[in-house]
Amino acid sequence: MVILIVFIVFAVLTLVLVFATYRASRKASCLNQLEQLVQPVDLEVLENLLDPIQEQYLKRSLGFFQFSKYKAMRVWAANQYLRRASRNAGILLNIGRIAAQSPDAEIAAAGMKLAKAAFRLRLYSLLARLALVLQMVLPNSMKSLHSFVDDYDQVRKQVVHLGQLQGTVVLGCL
Numbered sequence: 631m632v633i634l635i636v637f638i639v640f641a642v643l644t645l646v647l648v649f650a651t652y653r654a655s656r657k658a659s660c661l662n663q664l665e666q667l668v669q670p671v672d673l674e675v676l677e678n679l680l681d682p683i684q685e686q687y688l689k690r691s692l693g694f695f696q697f698s699k700y701k702a703m704r705v706w707a708a709n710q711y712l713r714r715a716s717r718n719a720g721i722l723l724n725i726g727r728i729a730a731q732s733p734d735a736e737i738a739a740a741g742m743k744l745a746k747a748a749f750r751l752r753l754y755s756l757l758a759r760l761a762l763v764l765q766m767v768l769p770n771s772m773k774s775l776h777s778f779v780d781d782y783d784q785v786r787k788q789v790v791h792l793g794q795l796q797g798t799v800v801l802g803c804l
Contacts, residue, residue: 633767644756667721669714676715677779679708705762712759715782719752722789729792740792747785754781 678684685704689697726748729741758778 633764644759668718671711671714671718671782673779673783676708676711676782679704679711680778702766705766709759709762712755712762712778715778716752716755716759719748719755719785722748722785723752725789726792734795737792737795740788740795744785744788744792747781747788751781751785754778 685701688700692700723745726741726743726745730738730745732738732741755778
């Protein structure tokens with residue numbers, strides 16, 4: 631029963647997040663606006679928060695109540711980074727779609743590749759947020775979300791590549 635309530639609350643919050651991200655992503659029309667719209671995601675910190683080996687170490691090192699409190703803080707922080715990543719992916723999805731309509735075939739191909747990768751990243755970030763909540767309820771049911779960091783890094787590289795093709799400098803704002 632508790633799991634069902636948590637799942638319903640999370641589903642409603644996810645729908646609100648998706649709607650808000652959709653509205654924000656519609657504002658992005660080119661890479662020049664990217665730095666103003668995206669929220670930074672520190673991949674090293676996120677990787678650290680999602681690292682199952684570090685979590686096992688903390689579980690062994692801390693007492694039950696200390697670990698539970700620390701785990702809740704880690705899940706909250708990881709959820710915030712995943713929320714930012716999801717929002718950024720929505721913005722990049724829109725930019726990729728616009729670039730895919732370019733008359734330049736190379737830019738169009740890079741835009742399509744970015745749009746597909748951003749869509750997968752967005753979906754994966756939403757699933758990862760759900761998995762984090764489930765991990766709090768069922769601690770032993772969760773597999774590693776460590777590969778999310780690699781997926782996000784790949785999308786960042788695709789944004790830089792698209793920026794190079796369009797002659798736009800993309801700073802490290804992602």
